[in-house]
Amino acid sequence: MQNPAAYAHPERLAACFDRAISATACKTLLETKRLSTRLSHLIEKRYALGAERSAEEAIGEEDRRVALLPPDAMAEVAMRAGVTYWASAFAGAITGSEAAPLRREFGEELCAYALANKDLAGPKQELDPVDTARERIASDGWRCLAAWCHVVGPAAGTRFRLKLRPMALLDEVPSAALLEIGPQIIRRVAGQGRA
Template sequence: MPAESATTPDSAEWRSFMDDPADYARPGRLAACFDGAIGIAACADMLAAERLRPRLTTLLLSHYDIPRSFPAGQVDEKDRRVALATREELQDIVLRAGAIRWAGSFAGIIMSADAAALNAVLGTDLSGFAMANRDLSGPVRPIEDLDGLPDRLTADGWRCLAAWCRAVPQAVGARVRLRLEPEEMAVENPIGDFAEAGPIVIRRAVG
């Protein structure tokens, strides 16, 4: 995760996040700007060309209707940490968020002979983290297939992150979406209690 000093409003990392989306945008996000006329591989090559990045940044901001600037002081420290997370760190946050959402469903397993099987699938760190944050868990649901559980956690984690992206200022949330391929976070408008609970869960998951 980004160091606390990196998330201050006047840090170089925050300025780069706001000023240079082409430095971190995924090729699939750029390809959408061309309505499929330019393929993913070509877009990856364009993003790798440093001389093109200023123009690509302008294109990305225009296509996705992202404000060019925003007062960083209006975004709290935890939200700035999410915003500055790398793609891999976001994927980790998503998994932890999903685990929190399912923590209430883990409780019965933790107290049973299946606890070892749950820990084998999720790892003791993730299952322990989820139980420590069970106050934010979602509705209790049956767990019939432990092997398929990570995929279900991840799906709910993406819903939480999508809700977070909608809850924070557009200038921030839309930039975070650029870090991820469109198919990674396909949910645009989470339904049910995700809209309210999702952002809270993400802030807890970031630590």
């Protein structure tokens, strides 16, 4: 992850130019091999990555597995993290009247996943209304990723964020509850190899 131009999302590069260059143009720049070194230096300067190189190498194997996840796996990682964080609510609903709508909304596999990882559940929350539960649960999954980014430190956390488009859920510091359990959830999701 030493060459940020190789993996940075075009919108992250656009921020280096204060959005004077569009994300589309930045995508073209990132695809231009001869600019890679200069763009990497620009990204490192903008996101203060230069001094963090040795710290990045100090992360453990579990965190390295997370750091190397491809960007296209992140939506699934966030959803699996979210259902794990909400697992207490899933456990209460599986046998109650919410079971059928919950299974329709999330599918059998995600419901089973939540129950299998209930040991890492966050505080009990209400699923109602079920029709907005998917959005709330996915948001908490992204917050779990943000918590992981925060606890692994700027070297790995900032470089990880560079792979994804800017989003408040990922870029802001999450709540204390999520900071405590979110990184553990993310490590488990990544370790199970489903993403």
